[in-house]
Amino acid sequence: MIEVRDLVTHYGPREILHGVDLRIEPGEIMVIIGGSGSGKTTLLRHLLGLKRATSGSVRLLGHDLAAVSSLELFELSKRIGVAFQGGALFSSMTVGENVMLPLVEHTRLDRETMEIMMRMKLEITRLSGFEDLMPSELSGGMIKRAAFARAVIMDPVVLFADEPSAGLDPTVSRSLDELILELRDAMGMTIVVVTHELDSAFRIADRVTVLDQGDVLFIGTVDEIRRSENERIQNLLNRRFKEEELDPDEYLARLTGERSRT
Amino acid sequence: MADALDSSPLALRVSESVGRSTVRALSSVGFGAILAGQSLYWLVLGRRQGQVVRARPVFAEMMEIGIRAIPIVTLLSMTIGIMLAIQGIYQLQRFGAQSQVVFGVAFGMTREFAPLITGILVAGRSGSALAARLGTMTINQEVDALRVMGMNPVRYLVAPSFLAMLVMLPALVIWADLVSLLGAGLYISADLGMTLSAYFGRVLDLLRVGDILHGLEKSVIFAVLIVVIAIVDGASVKGGAEGVGRVTTRAVVHGITAIVLTDMLFAFATTRG
Numbered sequence: 001m002i003e004v005r006d007l008v009t010h011y012g013p014r015e016i017l018h019g020v021d022l023r024i025e026p027g028e029i030m031v032i033i034g035g036s037g038s039g040k041t042t043l044l045r046h047l048l049g050l051k052r053a054t055s056g057s058v059r060l061l062g063h064d065l066a067a068v069s070s071l072e073l074f075e076l077s078k079r080i081g082v083a084f085q086g087g088a089l090f091s092s093m094t095v096g097e098n099v100m101l102p103l104v105e106h107t108r109l110d111r112e113t114m115e116i117m118m119r120m121k122l123e124i125t126r127l128s129g130f131e132d133l134m135p136s137e138l139s140g141g142m143i144k145r146a147a148f149a150r151a152v153i154m155d156p157v158v159l160f161a162d163e164p165s166a167g168l169d170p171t172v173s174r175s176l177d178e179l180i181l182e183l184r185d186a187m188g189m190t191i192v193v194v195t196h197e198l199d200s201a202f203r204i205a206d207r208v209t210v211l212d213q214g215d216v217l218f219i220g221t222v223d224e225i226r227r228s229e230n231e232r233i234q235n236l237l238n239r240r241f242k243e244e245e246l247d248p249d250e251y252l253a254r255l256t257g258e259r260s261r262t
Numbered sequence: 263m264a265d266a267l268d269s270s271p272l273a274l275r276v277s278e279s280v281g282r283s284t285v286r287a288l289s290s291v292g293f294g295a296i297l298a299g300q301s302l303y304w305l306v307l308g309r310r311q312g313q314v315v316r317a318r319p320v321f322a323e324m325m326e327i328g329i330r331a332i333p334i335v336t337l338l339s340m341t342i343g344i345m346l347a348i349q350g351i352y353q354l355q356r357f358g359a360q361s362q363v364v365f366g367v368a369f370g371m372t373r374e375f376a377p378l379i380t381g382i383l384v385a386g387r388s389g390s391a392l393a394a395r396l397g398t399m400t401i402n403q404e405v406d407a408l409r410v411m412g413m414n415p416v417r418y419l420v421a422p423s424f425l426a427m428l429v430m431l432p433a434l435v436i437w438a439d440l441v442s443l444l445g446a447g448l449y450i451s452a453d454l455g456m457t458l459s460a461y462f463g464r465v466l467d468l469l470r471v472g473d474i475l476h477g478l479e480k481s482v483i484f485a486v487l488i489v490v491i492a493i494v495d496g497a498s499v500k501g502g503a504e505g506v507g508r509v510t511t512r513a514v515v516h517g518i519t520a521i522v523l524t525d526m527l528f529a530f531a532t533t534r535g
Contacts, residue, residue: 048410071311077412088407091398102411106312160410 001026001190007056009042016042018214029184029191031201034211044162044194049073078106081151085162087143089135096131099150121149125179141172148179158190165200177203294490301424304417313414319422327388328430335380335434336441342375343442347449360454364464367446376438377477378525381484384431385517389492392423393513396496397506424489431485432478480528487520
């Protein structure tokens with residue numbers, strides 16, 4: 001499905017990912033977890049072909065994203081769905097128009113069929129009856145649901161979700177987890193979720209990838225990660241604050257602003 | 263020289279920052295050229311690649327850029343027409359040649375003021391709106407969403423505005439030509455006792471097609487500049503809502519500056535050949 005090999009990326013002069021290797025198998029829910037600054041969002045952008053890597057490769061559905069033509073990328077994009085963190089719904093369109101947009105752009109179905117398909121997806125995401133509202137009239141949880149409805153309207157092979165439960169209360173976040181599981185069970189999608197919410201990750205994941213400061217710390221099932229004896233993973237699981245080892249000279253240089261001396 | 267630079271970090275810093283901003287400016291110009299080229303590409307060849315530029319957003323943009331600008335364009339161009347007539351008569355009185363004011367008004371409006379005023383107005387109204395929209399969409403990841411949905415952002419967001427602007431700005435300039443000449447005519451007929459029909463007869467005698475075209479050609483260049491600058495600035499957004507405000511202001515300032523400079527260069531280039 002997805003294969004990442006030795007992916008190295010930079011943001012400006014800073015190296016964000018230091019050689020990430022990752023395989024995502026068909027039909028599984030892979031959850032990529034890590035704290036802020038771990039590089040998980042950057043990794044997702046690479047999986048989506050939104051960024052170019054410094055070195056290494058990303059293969060999505062058998063295509064090397066660095067080598068595909070724009071036409072192939074266009075075809076590829078019809079087979080994936082993405083639910084963005086903030087929903088990324090178009091504010092000038094109603095919820096229904098947002099959900100239908102990929103159909104309008106990529107298919108020649110008649111309007112009535114598109115509307116039926118749109119209502120079906122809204123039904124799955126429990127938003128039926130909201131199709132005529134504007135995105136600004138929806139709550140945070142509903143916007144994410146609408147984003148999921150739009151992401152699956154073309155029945156994608158792979159679904160990506162960026163922080164599906166961030167900023168939501170536990171009940172709503174739980175219902176989104178249920179939704180992800182339902183989508184996998186009902187449509188057999190491969191699902192890639194990027195999140196920092198451990199509870200949510202453990203509820204839905206078949207396998208978990210732990211990113212830490214640009215390195216893959218661990219890839220395995222939920223049970224495996226719970227049994228792991230790696231200290232950093234245990235710190236993460238138990239939400240322990242990681243004590244940085246302090247180099248007195250460097251600390252002094254940092255405080256006095258003399259970066260060049262280190 | 264190298265010694266001077268070494269011993270003076272200030273000079274080094276200044277030259278470095280000049281160099282950096284030059285490179286940045288050049289790369290935005292390049293980016294702008296690419297955008298304009300891609301917009302044309304999608305307009306002409308989009309259908310073949312399943313990336314159609316649809317009529318509906320083009321018409322919606324035409325409404326917004328063109329039709330909704332008519333009241334303000336009418337008001338300002340009429341005012342400028344009258345203003346030009348007042349100043350013209352006042353100056354020409356000194357030579358007792360008031361009736362020659364028609365000459366100045368006819369050429370001044372069609373060649374200069376109508377396209378310039380319309381361009382500046384549209385840059386302020388629609389350039390800012392475009393930059394703000396693109397900035398907001400970039401921040402809300404809507405541009406990313408377009409890309410992963412297989413919709414080229416240039417085709418979907420830029421090309422409709424580009425086409426709408428290319429059609430509506432020259433159309434507005436023609437309207438501004440008419441309204442401003444009417445405004446000047448009304449003042450001249452009241453002040454000099456020349457009938458309106460005699461006035462328009464003179465105007466038509468004086469003006470050649472080339473004069474109108476001179477203004478229209480400029481407005482086409484302005485149209486390209488307004489869209490490209492708005493998109494380049496809008497896409498460069500950083501930070502949240504504050505960033506959108508900043509790029510919007512920048513788009514208007516850059517747009518108007520580019521219009522005024524281009525106006526002068528165009529006049530220089532086309533009147534000396």
